[in-house]
Structures are given as structure tokens and as C-alpha cells.
Amino acid sequence: MVVxxxxxxxxxxxxxxxxxxxILRYNKIDYIKLNLNDxxxxxxxxxxxxxxxxxxxxxxxxxxxxxxxxxxxxxxxxKCFPNQATCWMYDxxxxxxxxxxxxxxxxxxxxxxxxxxxxxxWIETALFPLVFKLxxxxxxxxxxxxxxxxxxxxxxxxxxxxxIDPDKSSFFMKNRLRGQGYKEFLWxxxxxxxxxxxxxxxxxxxxxxKNYVLFQEYQPNNLYDTRVTVIGDRAYALIRYxxxxxxxxxxxxxxxLDRSKIDKRCLDIAFKISDTLGFQSMAYDFLFNxxxxxxxxxxxxTYPCIDQYEEPGYFDRDFNHHAGHxxxxxxxxxxxxxxxxxxxxxxxxxxxxxxxxxxxxxxxxKKQGYTVV
Numbered sequence: 001m002v003v004x005x006x007x008x009x010x011x012x013x014x015x016x017x018x019x020x021x022x023i024l025r026y027n028k029i030d031y032i033k034l035n036l037n038d039x040x041x042x043x044x045x046x047x048x049x050x051x052x053x054x055x056x057x058x059x060x061x062x063x064x065x066x067x068x069x070x071x072x073x074x075x076x077x078x079k080c081f082p083n084q085a086t087c088w089m090y091d092x093x094x095x096x097x098x099x100x101x102x103x104x105x106x107x108x109x110x111x112x113x114x115x116x117x118x119x120x121x122w123i124e125t126a127l128f129p130l131v132f133k134l135x136x137x138x139x140x141x142x143x144x145x146x147x148x149x150x151x152x153x154x155x156x157x158x159x160x161x162x163x164i165d166p167d168k169s170s171f172f173m174k175n176r177l178r179g180q181g182y183k184e185f186l187w188x189x190x191x192x193x194x195x196x197x198x199x200x201x202x203x204x205x206x207x208x209x210k211n212y213v214l215f216q217e218y219q220p221n222n223l224y225d226t227r228v229t230v231i232g233d234r235a236y237a238l239i240r241y242x243x244x245x246x247x248x249x250x251x252x253x254x255x256x257l258d259r260s261k262i263d264k265r266c267l268d269i270a271f272k273i274s275d276t277l278g279f280q281s282m283a284y285d286f287l288f289n290x291x292x293x294x295x296x297x298x299x300x301x302t303y304p305c306i307d308q309y310e311e312p313g314y315f316d317r318d319f320n321h322h323a324g325h326x327x328x329x330x331x332x333x334x335x336x337x338x339x340x341x342x343x344x345x346x347x348x349x350x351x352x353x354x355x356x357x358x359x360x361x362x363x364x365x366k367k368q369g370y371t372v373v
Contacts, residue, residue, distance in 0.1 A: 022345055
């Protein structure tokens with residue numbers, strides 16, 4: 001058995017990649033670290049039984065993954081994480097909505113237009129407020145609350161003219177400032193300047209969004225969302241509170257791990273969707289509609305590494321809670337490799353290069369189960 005572990009950025013070893021490697025090493029499982037830029041990449045792929053590429057929202061990583069994962073899974077016959085059923089719609093809210101809507105799962109009603117005139121005509125009878133989203137982006141950064149027709153028309157005209165670059169748009173700069181606070185926002189801008197001087201790409205999100213528009217119906221009176229992450233027969237769950245004076249919870253950093261606050265209907269829906277659609281791993285963000293029913297805002301196959309480990313256990317399909325701290329990567333490997341007796345290391349060491357050290361509360365602190373240095 002040989003596992004291929006794709007390293008997305010050779011100069012920046014992601015947390016999840018480190019966890020996978022340390023679990024494989026602890027269990028004495030052969031693995032190869034490889035990168036698509038390797039001259040002999042495809043020769044290395046031929047040696048593999050399994051392939052892991054935990055890519056995330058950066059545009060270049062998505063393009064790489066979407067180029068090689070279908071080939072490796074479908075034509076080399078190698079089992080992959082994520083597989084195509086799990087990741088083909090990743091970081092594309094339009095694909096997510098079409099998929100969930102087709103299967104009749106409870107998803108927030110979303111209005112997607114590919115034509116400017118049709119979108120503008122619809123706005124005349126739409127009920128406000130609405131939530132405007134770009135189809136990609138994480139941590140709520142590309143999300144705006146649209147309060148009236150005038151604002152909606154402006155967004156439509158932008159999207160069907162030059163488009164929107166979320167990294168430069170004044171809409172999203174204001175969003176980022178409000179969400180991050182002045183200190184973090186200014187630090188991010190200083191870091192971008194430093195990286196620019198060093199000749200490093202200052203933004204991995206370089207796509208221009210245009211010729212479509214997406215409006216999601218606003219769900220009032222939600223002070224938090226419920227994040228449920230299903231991996232096989234296990235479900236992590238937590239409450240994420242909204243940012244101060246904001247309607248968005250994703251990226252707020254405010255959460256509650258009290259499992260008694262989890263609405264079991266969210267767990268049930270998440271398990272059913274993952275089973276129906278064959279997802280290896282999927283995080284579901286739930287809000288509640290005006291009738292008090294859980295309804296899905298977004299989904300994502302991947303998520304922050306440490307966040308899952310920090311949760312005090314997981315739920316099984318019968319909603320029984322299993323206490324402990326478990327790496328999501330540990331469960332990924334159990335399911336991918338078919339090894340239910342795989343062991344989780346007692347301690348994981350995470351090395352972070354170029355991290356914004358003043359932000360990382362765990363930096364150089366040993367916590368039960370891991371150390372960040």
C-alpha cells in the first residue's frame with residue numbers, strides 16, 4: 001500500500017498535509033509526497049494505491065485539482081480524497097444550489113441569473129433585503145446584504161459589465177474591514193505589501209466574477225449558524241455566532257461547542273445528504289427559516305484543520321455522542337484506506353511558516369494533542 005500526498009504549495013506546508021503525514025508515519029504506512037510541478041509527477045502517480053489532494057479556495061489550487069483529480073480517479077483507477085462525487089462542486093455556490101435543489105434537500109431559495117435584462121426585471125418585484133454572493137469565496141468575505149433595488153441594480157450592472165474582482169472591489173474591502181476589525185485589516189494590507197515587495201503573489205484569488213449574478217433569500221432572526229461536518233458515520237457539530245452587528249457567522253471566530261445546543265434535525269439532514277450523494281466529507285452550514293426549520297446556506301468538503309480537533313467528540317448516526325478529540329484527517333484515512341484499526345498519534349506537531357503570529361493564540365503553546373510552532 002502506497003499513499004500519494006500532494007503538497008499544494010511546496011513553500012507552505014498546510015496543516016492538513018502535516019496531519020495526514022504524521023498519521024501515516026505513526027501507522028507505518030508507505031507514502032510519497034509529490035507535487036504536480038514535479039517532472040516525474042505522473043510516473044510517481046503510477047506507483048500509488050491512494051491519492052490525497054486537500055485543496056482549498058485558492059484559485060490556482062482549484063484549477064490544479066480540477067485538472068488532475070478526475071484523471072487520477074477515473075483513468076488511473078486510483079482511490080482519491082476527495083473523490084469527484086465529493087469535490088466537483090467545491091467553492092461554487094451555483095453548483096451547490098443546483099445539486100441540492102435537484103434532490104429536494106432544504107436549501108435557501110437562491111435566484112441565479114445569466115442574463116442582465118432578466119436579472120434587472122426580476123429585481124423590480126423582488127422582496128428585500130437579499131443576500132448577494134459571489135459563487136466562490138470563504139469566511140463570508142464575498143457576501144453582501146442588499147437592502148434595496150438601487151443597490152441590487154448596481155451589483156447586477158457591475159457583474160454584467162467589467163465584473164467584480166473580490167480582492168479589489170470596494171464592496172468587499174468594506175466587508176473585510178467590518179468583519180476583521182481595523183487592526184487585523186491593516187495587518188493584512190501590510191502583509192500583502194511585504195509579499196509584493198518580495199515578489200510573492202499577493203492574492204491567490206485572482207479570478208474575475210462576471211456574467212452571472214446570485215441572490216439568496218435573506219433569513220432573518222438568525223444570531224448564529226450550525227456547522228455540521230459529516231465524515232462517513234460521524235458528524236462534528238458546533239454553533240457559530242454572528243460577527244458583531246452583522247448577519248454573517250462564517251469567519252467570525254465565535255463559536256459554542258455545547259452539544260446540547262445542536263438541533264438534531266441538522267444532523268439527520270446532513271447524514272442523509274452525504275449518504276444520497278456519496279460524499280466522503282462535507283461541512284453543512286445551517287440557518288433556520290421563518291418556520292423554525294433548518295435550511296442549508298452553503299456546503300464545503302474541506303474546513304480548517306484544528307477546528308475539528310478542538311471539538312469534544314462527534315455524533316454517530318443514532319445521535320449518540322462519542323467524547324474525545326479526533327483529527328478529521330484521521331477519519332479521512334480510515335475511510336479511504338479501509339483501515340478501521342488505524343491509530344491516531346497522541347500528539348501532532350504543526351509547523352507554520354509565515355504565519356501572522358500575533359493572531360495565533362495557540363502559537364508555541366502545547367495543547368492536549370498538538371503543538372503549533
